[in-house]
Amino acid sequence: xxxxxxxAPEPCFHCGLDVPIGCDFTVAxxxxxxxxxxxxxxxxxxxxxxxxxxxxxxxxEGPTGIPAQTVPDVLEEATFLRLEAEDRAFETHGAxxxxxxxxxxxxxxxxxxxxxxxxxxxxxxxxxxARVNLIARRARVVWREHEGTLDDVVRRLAExxxxxxxxxxxxxxxxxxxxxxxxxxxxxxxxxxxxxxxxYAVALYLGAADAMPAGIDRFLRWMCWLVATPVVLVSxxxxxEGAWRDLRARRPGMDVPIALAIGGAYLASxxxxxxxxxxxxxxxxxxFTFFIGLGRYLEHGVRQRADALAEHLVDAAxxxxxxxxxADLGTEEVIPARRLDVGDRILVRSGEVIPVDGVVLxxxxxxxxxxxxxxxxPRDVREADAVRAGSVNADTILEIEVTCAQEDSTxxxxxxxxxxxxxxxxxxxxxxxxxxxxxxxxVLAIAAGTAVAWSTIDPSRVFDVTLAVLVATCPCxxxxxxxxxxxxxxxxxxxxxxxxxxxxxxxxLARLDRVVFDKTGSLTxxxxxxxxxxxxxxxxxxxxxxxxxxxxxxSSHVLxxxxxxxxxxxxxxxxxxxxxxxxxxSVRDRDAVAxxxxxxxxGGVRHRLGRADWASEVCDGRTRPTLxxxxxxxxxxxxxxxxxxxxxxLGDALRPEARASVNALQDLGLEVExxxxxPSPSAAHVAAELGGLPISAGVxxxxxxxxxxxxxxxxxxxxxxxxxxxxxxxxxxxxxSVAMAGACDLSRLSADALLYRDDLTAMPRAVRWARRTxxxxxxxxxxxxxxxxxxxxxxVTGHLPPWLxxxxxxxxxxxxxxxxxxxxxxxxxx
Amino acid sequence: MTILLVLIPLGCLLLxxxxxxxxxxxxxxxxxxxxxxxxxxxxxxxxxxxxxARSEALHDAR
Numbered sequence: 001x002x003x004x005x006x007x008a009p010e011p012c013f014h015c016g017l018d019v020p021i022g023c024d025f026t027v028a029x030x031x032x033x034x035x036x037x038x039x040x041x042x043x044x045x046x047x048x049x050x051x052x053x054x055x056x057x058x059x060x061e062g063p064t065g066i067p068a069q070t071v072p073d074v075l076e077e078a079t080f081l082r083l084e085a086e087d088r089a090f091e092t093h094g095a096x097x098x099x100x101x102x103x104x105x106x107x108x109x110x111x112x113x114x115x116x117x118x119x120x121x122x123x124x125x126x127x128x129x130a131r132v133n134l135i136a137r138r139a140r141v142v143w144r145e146h147e148g149t150l151d152d153v154v155r156r157l158a159e160x161x162x163x164x165x166x167x168x169x170x171x172x173x174x175x176x177x178x179x180x181x182x183x184x185x186x187x188x189x190x191x192x193x194x195x196x197x198x199x200y201a202v203a204l205y206l207g208a209a210d211a212m213p214a215g216i217d218r219f220l221r222w223m224c225w226l227v228a229t230p231v232v233l234v235s236x237x238x239x240x241e242g243a244w245r246d247l248r249a250r251r252p253g254m255d256v257p258i259a260l261a262i263g264g265a266y267l268a269s270x271x272x273x274x275x276x277x278x279x280x281x282x283x284x285x286x287x288f289t290f291f292i293g294l295g296r297y298l299e300h301g302v303r304q305r306a307d308a309l310a311e312h313l314v315d316a317a318x319x320x321x322x323x324x325x326x327a328d329l330g331t332e333e334v335i336p337a338r339r340l341d342v343g344d345r346i347l348v349r350s351g352e353v354i355p356v357d358g359v360v361l362x363x364x365x366x367x368x369x370x371x372x373x374x375x376x377x378p379r380d381v382r383e384a385d386a387v388r389a390g391s392v393n394a395d396t397i398l399e400i401e402v403t404c405a406q407e408d409s410t411x412x413x414x415x416x417x418x419x420x421x422x423x424x425x426x427x428x429x430x431x432x433x434x435x436x437x438x439x440x441x442x443v444l445a446i447a448a449g450t451a452v453a454w455s456t457i458d459p460s461r462v463f464d465v466t467l468a469v470l471v472a473t474c475p476c477x478x479x480x481x482x483x484x485x486x487x488x489x490x491x492x493x494x495x496x497x498x499x500x501x502x503x504x505x506x507x508x509l510a511r512l513d514r515v516v517f518d519k520t521g522s523l524t525x526x527x528x529x530x531x532x533x534x535x536x537x538x539x540x541x542x543x544x545x546x547x548x549x550x551x552x553x554x555s556s557h558v559l560x561x562x563x564x565x566x567x568x569x570x571x572x573x574x575x576x577x578x579x580x581x582x583x584x585x586s587v588r589d590r591d592a593v594a595x596x597x598x599x600x601x602x603g604g605v606r607h608r609l610g611r612a613d614w615a616s617e618v619c620d621g622r623t624r625p626t627l628x629x630x631x632x633x634x635x636x637x638x639x640x641x642x643x644x645x646x647x648x649x650l651g652d653a654l655r656p657e658a659r660a661s662v663n664a665l666q667d668l669g670l671e672v673e674x675x676x677x678x679p680s681p682s683a684a685h686v687a688a689e690l691g692g693l694p695i696s697a698g699v700x701x702x703x704x705x706x707x708x709x710x711x712x713x714x715x716x717x718x719x720x721x722x723x724x725x726x727x728x729x730x731x732x733x734x735x736x737s738v739a740m741a742g743a744c745d746l747s748r749l750s751a752d753a754l755l756y757r758d759d760l761t762a763m764p765r766a767v768r769w770a771r772r773t774x775x776x777x778x779x780x781x782x783x784x785x786x787x788x789x790x791x792x793x794x795x796v797t798g799h800l801p802p803w804l805x806x807x808x809x810x811x812x813x814x815x816x817x818x819x820x821x822x823x824x825x826x827x828x829x830x
Numbered sequence: 831m832t833i834l835l836v837l838i839p840l841g842c843l844l845l846x847x848x849x850x851x852x853x854x855x856x857x858x859x860x861x862x863x864x865x866x867x868x869x870x871x872x873x874x875x876x877x878x879x880x881x882x883a884r885s886e887a888l889h890d891a892r
Contacts, residue, residue, distance in 0.1 A: 111869040134866040181856050188852045196845050200838075216831055223838055227845065 012037035013057075014045050014161075030057060044161045053119055053160075059112035097145040098128065102138050103164045105157065113162070120160050124152060180300065187297050190235035190290035193227050194283075200224050201283035201803075221273045221280055228266065228282040236262045236289045252440040254479045257447075261470040262289060265802065268463055279464060284803040288471060291810025295480055295817045321355045322347040324399070344402045348393045357404035360385050365396040439475040439788075446473065450796050458798075465798045472795040472805035473788050477816040481780035484820035489773040492824045496769075498753060498762040505752035508736045509770035511717045515665055515763070516708065518722035518730075519676035519683050522740055522760070523662075523690070524652040528562040528634070531651040536644040544646040548638050550587045551598050551609045562650045597636065605640050612637045619643045651682065654689055657761045662690050664764035671716075675704050675730075704730040721755075721763060738763065765826065772827050780816045787812045 012019050013027070013034030025036035027045040036042040048054055105117060114132040117139055121130035126148025132139045141153050157164050200220045203212075239262060242255030265281040272278030321337040324345045332347055337355035340346065345361060348354050354367065364382040368391060381387060387400060451466040490500050500506060517523050533541050545563075552563040590600035597610010599618065608615040615637040638645045665672050674695040676683045687695035699707065708730055711718050720734035731737035731752075738753045755762050791808060794800045800808075855861065 111866055114866050115869075115873055132866065133863045135863045181861075184856050184861055185853060188856070189849055192845060192848050192852065196841065199841075213831055216834055219835060219838070223842065227842065230849075 011035075012041055014041035029054060041161075044159065047159055048116075051120070051123060053116060056112055056116045059115060098142055099145045099150075100140065100142045101150055101153075102140045103150075103153065103157075105132075105137055105139050105162050105164055116160060117157065117162065120156055121153060124148065124156055126152060183293070183297050183300055186235040186238070187290070187293045190231050190286060190293050193231045193235075194286040194290045196227050197224055197231075197283045197286045200227075204280075218273075218276060224280060224282040225270060225273050228269075228286050231286045231289050232262060232266050235293055236285075239289075239292070252437055252444070254436060254440060254474070254476060256440055257443050257470050257474045258288075258292060258476070260444075261467060261474065264463075264470075265467055268467075281467065281802050284467075284471070284806040287803070288806040288810060291806075291814060292476060295476065295810075295813040322349075340402050340405065342402055342405060346400050346402060348398045348400060350393055350396060352393055354387050354389055354391050354393060354398075354400065356389050356400075356402050358387055358400035358402045360387060361399045361401050363396055363398040365398060366394045367398075368392040368394050436475055436479050439478060443470065443473045443475065446792070446796070454798070461798060464802065465795070467802045468798075468800045468805040469792070469795040471802060471809055472791045472800055474809055475784065475788065476809065476813045477784035477787065478781070480813055480816050480820070481784050482777055484817050485773055485777045485780060485823055488820050488823035489769055492826060493762075493766055493769055496762055496765055496826065497759050498755060498766040498769075500753050505736050506770050506773060508717060508752075509719070509767055510774040512670060512719045512736060512767055512770075513716040514671040514673070514711055515719045515721060516673055516675050516711075516734070517662075518704075518720070519674055519686055522721045523658045523674065523686060524654055528650040529653050530562050530648055531653070532649040534647040534649070536646055537642075539645060541646075544638060547602055547607060547645070548609055548648065550602060551590070551600050551607060551638075562648075602640075605642075607638065607640045609638045610636055615639045616644060654686060655760055657759060659690055661760040661763055662693065664761070665767065668764060668767055670767070675699055675707055677701070677704070701730065705733045708733045721760075769823070769826065773823055776819055776823060780819055783819075784812065784816060 013029065014036055019025075019035050019037045025038065025042040026033045027036055027042055027049065028034070029045060029049055034045070036045060048056060111134065114134050117132050118130050121127050121139070121141060124143070126143040127141060128144065129142040130139060139157075141150075143150075143153070154164050200223055204217065204220055204224075236259075239255045239258045242253060243259035246253040246256050262285055265285050268278075269280040269282050269285070272280050321335060321340055322332045323335055323340065324347060325331045325333055327345070340356055346355070346358070350365075360381050360383055362383060364380075366380050367387055368379075381398070386403070387398070389404075447466050447469045450469045451462055454462045454465050486506060489506060493500060493506075530545075533544060535541060535544060549563045587600040587602050590598065592598045596614040597608060599606065599608040599610075601607070606618055608618040612635070616639050618639050619641050634650045636648050636650065638648065662672050672693055674683065674687050674690075674693050674697075676695070676697050677699055683697040684695060687693045696703075696707065708718050708720060712733075712735070717735045719736040719738065720730055721738045721740070722731060731739070736752050738755060740755050740758055753766070787808075791800060791805070795805060
């Protein structure tokens with residue numbers, strides 16, 4: 001018999017994931033047969049083609065990376081939405097029988113998705129209008145009540161592969177939207193007014209030289225005052241409020257000199273207009289306000305995008321629970337977790353997050369509580385033990401009685417996580433804040449000194465010169481230098497699949513010397529695959545595979561995943577059985593024996609799949625085949641009453657992009673090594689495949705921490721990439737810890753950063769990005785400090801008129817903000 | 831020169847109109863999504879429900 005390699009690494013045309021072995025789903029698209037990875041993707045692709053929406057594949061920016069949803073999930077989501085609708089009544093009724101609702105569409109990433117959603121919804125007979133907002137990831141749908149329901153909309157979106165959630169009224173989001181609008185209004189008012197005031201001001205400058213009639217001259221000054229007033233009252237208001245806050249808190253901030261300059265210049269000019277003599281500075285006031293507003297608006301926008309992405313990540317936590325309706329009949333329903341009541345009984349499958357606090361009723365297994373306690377090892381639980389929301393069921397199915405409503409349990413966990421991610425301000429930003437504070441005090445002191453000095457030199461110019469000093473040396477650019485750069489880089493990185501959750505990750509990434517990979521789940525798929533099938537009996541390979549799949553269907557054991565033809569890890573979607581395999585129903589008396597395998601009756605014959613000695617007992621050890629000599633794979637035996645059928649070699653395949661990523665990291669001058677707890681020779685095999693990386697195999701969790709610490713003692717900055725599940729301590733010990741998104745929902749947030757799309761190439765890109773961020777922050781600092789030091793002597797000696805000071809300061813801030821926005825795109829230089 | 835006494839207030843009136851128009855645009859979500867709207871103009875085909883002949887043809891083909 002021949003050991004056959006079964007890996008066919010062809011990407012699915014729809015979602016871009018590998019097409020699993022033994023799958024044959026093709027769809028004729030764009031003039032060729034395209035391979036699909038699962039029924040879901042196939043259905044979506046066929047639907048798009050038949051609806052004439054094939055052009056999406058041309059317009060989009062790349063495969064989705066997320067397999068299309070499977071049918072049972074669609075039903076679950078639709079149920080979920082209807083329940084939410086009952087709860088929250090988020091539909092609004094308009095004229096006639098028109099109903100309007102907004103749904104949040106997940107996984108919508110590019111304009112092509114928006115195109116697809118609008119066209120797919122418009123083709124529903126009941127829908128009158130569908131409009132997508134790409135930035136907010138929301139679709140607003142208007143439909144006729146008597147012809148359809150929101151369920152139709154949700155189902156339609158699910159058909160084309162988009163998951164939806166009702167757009168729950170979110171106070172934080174409303175507040176942000178309100179703030180953004182207010183900022184835009186302030187900016188617009190300042191901009192429009194500035195244009196007008198500048199024309200009057202130019203006329204005044206020229207008119208002064210050409211001896212303009214005194215009446216016109218005075219008239220223009222009054223007009224300047226009129227137009228500048230809304231700018232000061234509306235656009236500059238946040239600066240006054242900020243300055244007042246700062247003064248009351250006795251903490252000098254950036255707003256103090258800004259408010260002093262704007263308020264002082266405005267009042268002095270107004271007095272000059274009334275008295276009919278003296279200089280007016282209205283144009284400087286307007287321009288200064290406008291440019292500061294522009295800088296802040298840019299910063300705000302960049303930061304908001306970064307926040308929205310982080311929020312999306314936390315949103316991804318599961319919100320559904322399986323409630324048992326009737327234990328005897330085995331019926332269950334899927335409902336939103338927050339509708340669970342105390343006393344309800346729920347089922348939690350292996351790998352799922354426990355949605356509420358509760359007590360185990362039946363089932364014995366282990367739960368992981370990394371998120372809650374930081375304890376990396378699974379805790380054994382049995383009947384009557386308490387389990388907590390946010391922990392992950394690591395083992396078998398658990399039946400749990402709810403003891404605490406969701407609001408009181410999970411939400412607490414989520415809030416802690418969000419708070420953690422947002423409260424940690426990067427060290428470099430804190431430094432910039434402190435420096436900014438010192439600078440403000442210095443500016444105020446210098447301005448006061450200048451005023452005193454000029455009152456003896458030339459009392460008529462005291463105000464003029466002091467104003468120029470205040471404006472010219474305002475450390476606005478300094479204040480913008482770091483936050484804009486960090487926000488822009490965070491957003492760019494998040495879009496590249498690298499999401500920062502810890503405050504100082506970006507800074508540490510830039511000075512990384514060494515990257516340590518945990519083998520399981522980071523360099524390899526972390527998921528067993530069938531690498532070869534060796535037939536013992538004269539039976540077709542497909543037949544053997546089908547029987548094995550049927551036996552393992554529904555099993556939650558780790559190795560069972562190898563027999564599931566779908567990629568179940570990327571979405572929330574549960575794996576569904578291959579169409580062609582015998583359905584799980586045809587296997588009777590299925591039984592899983594812990595530590596041994598599964599058995600069941602197929603067509604009246606008892607089958608076993610599992611450890612060799614246990615599996616061959618089914619045929620009384622009549623045929624006891626010898627184990628193929630291969631240490632790199634885990635071997636399981638399939639046998640029935642007549643004897644052994646086949647060996648399956650299960651291995652953990654290397655990620656396709658692992659090699660390129662490791663090489664890219666080495667090109668950046670980083671040391672790369674592997675540290676794994678797995679003592680088997682397969683780890684060495686992986687290291688050799690990656691070009692002979694240094695490897696330490698069979699290292700305990702304490703050993704890993706010690707290893708990382710010893711490298712740090714040698715002065716190295718160490719990054720650790722793991723699956724984030726059982727690496728808790730070492731993730732904390734490393735300077736930068738990166739977790740793969742494939743890990744369970746919440747636990748992934750215990751790392752500083754997250755590879756969101758499970759794509760290792762994001763790691764070298766992130767390092768490059770972080771280095772570029774560091775460089776741009778230094779440039780910004782150098783410019784901001786250099787410029788201020790340069791203009792200070794000019795302003796103090798009275799060689800800089802206030803309007804020029806305002807223009808220069810604003811240009812400087814703008815330059816810094818624009819320089820930082822370069823970080824939103826990936827640079828080509830290392 | 832005295833014409834300025836008329837023209838400049840007129841300019842201010844126009845400024846007020848411009849600011850009002852801008853406020854209206856902001857309140858009506860005209861600035862909510864600056865990325866997609868630029869691309870929308872490139873989607874030249876009609877929504878499927880406006881071309882029943884085409885979708886019927888597709889239906890028959892199926």
